[in-house]
Amino acid sequence: MKILVTGADGQLGRCLQDRLRMTAHDGLALNRSQLDITDRQSVEAAVVRFRPDVIVNAAAYTAVDRAESEPEVVRRINAEAVGYLAEAANKVGALLVQVSTDYVFDGRTIRPYRESDPVNPLNVYGASKLAGEECAAGANRYFVVRAAWLFSEYGNNFLKSMLKLADGRETLQVVVDQIGTPTYAGDLAVSIIRLAEAEAASGIYNYSGGRACSWFEFSQAIFACLGKLRPEWRLPEVLPVTAAEYSSVASRPAYTVLDDAKLRACLPQSTGDWELAIESLMPVLAE
Template sequence: MSKVVVFGANGQLGTCIKMLNGDNNLIYFPHEAEANILDVEVLTKVFAEQQPSYVINCAAYTAVDKAEDEVELAERVNVIGVKNLAEQCGQHGAVLIHVSTDFVFKGDVARPLTEADKAEPISVYGQTKLDGEKAAAAIEKHFVIRTGWLYSEHGNNFVKTMLRLGAERDEVRIIADQVGTPTYAIDLAAFILEIINRDSQAYGVYHYSNEGVTSWFDFARAVFDISETQVKAIPIRTDQYPTKATRPLYSVMDKSKVKETFSIEIPYWRDSLIKCITKLQQ
């Protein structure tokens, strides 16, 4: 395997890459002082010392609602930070693997969205992630991987929140009219490492989530069912749960391109959810 540097190593996805990596010392996880993608001087030093063939960027500003007020901070991390990484990768001939989001889409078309569909964000977060994609694409050797509804045993995510609320309350109200596909971070991490293992040069934008389609409400019901949590789930509409940022109502992504290009099978979302909850309950 080539030398790899992972930024954002302490988040869900970065942690899953660490887990799958095991004792492989060819993957380098910068410590906190080295991991600031906004500090060009620090990045220059890390790249000079590590001489990576691949850089995985899991670092992102992901507070969707707070981004509406913290526009400058979201732009710095999601756009300027990516630009800094892309420039370093370009100078060193490294491949940049950058993780993006289904929130680059407006979400008003009720069919699986392809990489060729127009990206039209409806939130500050979504716009900064789209601008970050463009920054990554400024160099030839780049993979942009759009994903969505990410969860795992690590960090804060919908699955762990539902398990907590299910244990604390008699009933939980969940949005039922936003439709998408969950992504188990372990599955995404395995795919990213597969790109590197194959030394693929099929650069560009790819969609990756688990297979299938669901709503947040049905996702929550699956969490309660699999975990045998006794709680009443109540479906509500988006307009009954106002948030600062507008979210896409439909963000199911078509994965034909990634499956055909890499000849991979992607796990069904409920199968991966069972694996995650089983680990959480051990």
């Protein structure tokens, strides 16, 4: 299959490129300077030129706190541009894979969210991604893959922030009352490629990166893994704080575990394993 990846320099974009190289697919990955997805004509031209079977949109505005101060920019990238990709996909008969987020939910529940559960984003980023889901549905064939708490060896993410802060800090405060599922972007990339290969029906699919936990537990797992690898390092003590005490610019949902039963029905091995992923990334990241 011919697979076009947008947002090629992001965490997911880079993981998709790595995983696509291990397949027989003909991949074309374009970063923001090669294809700005908010430029409708450029999107159409790139898609008509390459004639992909699948377009995976890994481009997004992902700075959740900054998004609060520039909602129009966020909406153009996370929603309007997805509409341009859907139009272009329809021109060449391609499948559009749009990646979305657990932040479409308000987190006021106690059981994992199903695809059909009511949405109610609490912040500008979540609202823009929800609008993006609606724009993706303009494609004749589409998957919206919802994922949460992405990390990888690339870009900026929670795992890499923890490793940076590990150096020289006595203590570290981490939010304990937000529960979700860390997701290794490499695991997500594999499932996106497999889903594109499968004859699945258009619609929304929740992706799960493994065991649900709080940010606090995630940080503890990271430092436990680092401690095993570098016993000589003095690591910070992680102290639990509430989201209210931490007070970030954007509100975030308290509970956004995603039920991935629908995806597992198509791809039985699709659930990721973030614990395994941090173990395998740590030797490289803790150099």
